[in-house]
Amino acid sequence: xxxxxxxxxxxxxxxxxxxxxxxxxxxxxxxxxxxxxxxxxxxxxxxxxxxxxxxxxxxxxxxxxxxxxxxxxxxxxxxxxxxxxxxxxxxxxxxxxxxxxxxxxxxxxxxxxxxxxxxxxxxxxxxxxxxxxxxxxxxxxxxxxxxxx
Numbered sequence: 030x031x032x033x034x035x036x037x038x039x040x041x042x043x044x045x046x047x048x049x050x051x052x053x054x055x056x057x058x059x060x061x062x063x064x065x066x067x068x069x070x071x072x073x074x075x076x077x078x079x080x081x082x083x084x085x086x087x088x089x090x091x092x093x094x095x096x097x098x099x100x101x102x103x104x105x106x107x108x109x110x111x112x113x114x115x116x117x118x119x120x121x122x123x124x125x126x127x128x129x130x131x132x133x134x135x136x137x138x139x140x141x142x143x144x145x146x147x148x149x150x151x152x153x154x155x156x157x158x159x160x161x162x163x164x165x166x167x168x169x170x171x172x173x174x175x176x177x178x
Contacts, residue, residue, distance in 0.1 A: 054106055066079065077102070081116065088129075095116070150163075
């Protein structure tokens with residue numbers, strides 16, 4: 030009987046083990062942003078599922094699945110222009126746009142025209158997903174990107 034009462038308490042850490050974290054890269058002064066969502070099912074998992082939300086409110090907002098990656102993966106954000114954004118996660122590249130928020134695709138290689146200036150990176154810091162802006166010398170003014178935490 031005591032075992033039946035203790036079993037739920039022993040399972041509690043497993044039930045609360047899921048980690049769902051979000052961090053935003055705000056673009057310009059309005060509600061224009063890219064938000065990375067990182068879901069790790071159990072703290073001991075070495076992988077997490079990633080998705081990106083492109084938003085330019087009130088006109089559009091859309092979530093795109095990036096898929097699984099390392100639990101500590103860094104996702105860099107580049108600005109080639111025209112409301113397009115290149116995301117680099119390890120060797121994988123994606124392009125997402127915030128004009129209509131519909132466009133999203135995996136790239137096989139870097140664009141011939143270049144990646145554009147590095148805006149910063151989504152990364153884990155002290156167990157929390159955070160957007161870290163690029164140093165001022167590398168940060169672009171294309172698109173008027175600013176960062177707010």
